[in-house]
Amino acid sequence: MRRGERPILQLPRILVLGFVFLLAAQVTLHHYSQLRFENRYQALGKPFSAPIYSGMAMGSEQLLGHLLAIRLQLHDSQVGQHFSYNLIDYPILLDWLDRITMVSHGTEYPMLLASRVYTTTRDQQRLRLILGFIQRRFEDDPQLHWRRLAEASVIAKHRLGDLELALEMAAKIADQPASVKMPNWARDFKFLLLAEMNELESAIAIIQALLQSNAVHDPDEKRFLEVKLLEFQQKLFESQQSADG
Amino acid sequence: MNSQTISLFRFLMLGILSKRLLVLVAVMVLGAVLSGSFIDELAIINGAAIQTAFVADFLRYGLALLALLMIATSVAEDYESRQFERLLTMPLARWQYIAAQTLVIACLCLLLVLPVMVLISIYSNVAMGVYWAVALWLELFLLGLLGLLAILSLEKIPQAVIFTLAIYLLAKLSGLITLMLAESVKLSEGSVTSRVIEFIFSAILYVIPGTNSFAESDVFFDHVDLVALLGEQLLEVVVYALFILAVCLIDFYRKEFNI
Numbered sequence: 001m002r003r004g005e006r007p008i009l010q011l012p013r014i015l016v017l018g019f020v021f022l023l024a025a026q027v028t029l030h031h032y033s034q035l036r037f038e039n040r041y042q043a044l045g046k047p048f049s050a051p052i053y054s055g056m057a058m059g060s061e062q063l064l065g066h067l068l069a070i071r072l073q074l075h076d077s078q079v080g081q082h083f084s085y086n087l088i089d090y091p092i093l094l095d096w097l098d099r100i101t102m103v104s105h106g107t108e109y110p111m112l113l114a115s116r117v118y119t120t121t122r123d124q125q126r127l128r129l130i131l132g133f134i135q136r137r138f139e140d141d142p143q144l145h146w147r148r149l150a151e152a153s154v155i156a157k158h159r160l161g162d163l164e165l166a167l168e169m170a171a172k173i174a175d176q177p178a179s180v181k182m183p184n185w186a187r188d189f190k191f192l193l194l195a196e197m198n199e200l201e202s203a204i205a206i207i208q209a210l211l212q213s214n215a216v217h218d219p220d221e222k223r224f225l226e227v228k229l230l231e232f233q234q235k236l237f238e239s240q241q242s243a244d245g
Numbered sequence: 246m247n248s249q250t251i252s253l254f255r256f257l258m259l260g261i262l263s264k265r266l267l268v269l270v271a272v273m274v275l276g277a278v279l280s281g282s283f284i285d286e287l288a289i290i291n292g293a294a295i296q297t298a299f300v301a302d303f304l305r306y307g308l309a310l311l312a313l314l315m316i317a318t319s320v321a322e323d324y325e326s327r328q329f330e331r332l333l334t335m336p337l338a339r340w341q342y343i344a345a346q347t348l349v350i351a352c353l354c355l356l357l358v359l360p361v362m363v364l365i366s367i368y369s370n371v372a373m374g375v376y377w378a379v380a381l382w383l384e385l386f387l388l389g390l391l392g393l394l395a396i397l398s399l400e401k402i403p404q405a406v407i408f409t410l411a412i413y414l415l416a417k418l419s420g421l422i423t424l425m426l427a428e429s430v431k432l433s434e435g436s437v438t439s440r441v442i443e444f445i446f447s448a449i450l451y452v453i454p455g456t457n458s459f460a461e462s463d464v465f466f467d468h469v470d471l472v473a474l475l476g477e478q479l480l481e482v483v484v485y486a487l488f489i490l491a492v493c494l495i496d497f498y499r500k501e502f503n504i
Contacts, residue, residue: 058459
């Protein structure tokens, strides 16, 4: 049985006013403490040039590069608190990632930080910057970085909703020579995106070229491509019919 | 002649071993292992390589300082206890003292790098452990000889240690200093002062150890030919060590002792 309740207006006025006052005080205090908290964030300083770091490494460039990467990775944790990535100045962050890449050649660490850590930002502009970095640095060593570019392509498609950018990245992966070893799904990503963009004819042409050139040896992969080819041909046929109708 | 040198070496070596060397090395290894584990916890990828390189470098600088202090203390005690004067009354040539000290430095460095070899072999693999131990031995030996020269010339521990560390750091940071001086010439639009400083530094570089004389921790990340790398280092260290020994002999023969 539910107990009856008195309307708020019938409560003693001092009690209601006290409640409103304390609620306002709590909200104001929280707002200012949040501002104070953000003010405690120490911004990322600009890095030195790569030759300076190489000189400072005293012959241990790789180790220094990795330690700088760990230092950068911990930048969002200050005074025992975790700060939002939105507070980080991304152009400076990219400078750091570039310097670390230059100091320790052949390292995957900065690309991993870019694709797994700094892409978690909700800010679209920052996200575009970091995806641009991944796309640019992919060229340094496609064998080492294809995973990162594949991840970046997925992020561009799902988080940015920019299919053009995702396709550009997928095309870079697909266009790598056979000497760059990577699973077939990474190369197939391009035509899957094309199909999604309703570029069915291009997708069909790519699959047909792949099948006819005997570039695909794995039977499962071959079957997958054949199924996709039929599916896209069916979709294209249906779309042409609906356009004619 | 040889037996006298060996006897002198044994006497000097016992003096060094009595300084709780093993305890200090054990503390250093423990520090390296603990801080290496911390770094490994922080790393997202390549944790094993970063940890190994960190431990290797931590021990390199720690042991370099330890070796330097041991050698400087040993020779400084000989000065203080008027050991040289006593030795010169015996049928001993001055070069035999330098030879015995060189043997002491070689053996001390060997003692220091053995635990490092075991540790790096555990973290990485035996080949890497052996490479690092040999490369580190060469680096420590070179530093030890520099320390010997410094203490023979300056006779006081603080001055000798600072001088040796200065030469060591100058050699290690030569790339950075050259870069800074080149920038300074550019910024001053080629002023005479900047050019003179740059010239003096480039001249100094000829008489300090080259960058190939030191162990390379990049081997823990890259695939490199370890034998070729060691060959380059060995050549540079042998030439520089002989040069330092020649300077030591000249300096030691010039000294006058009141016998």
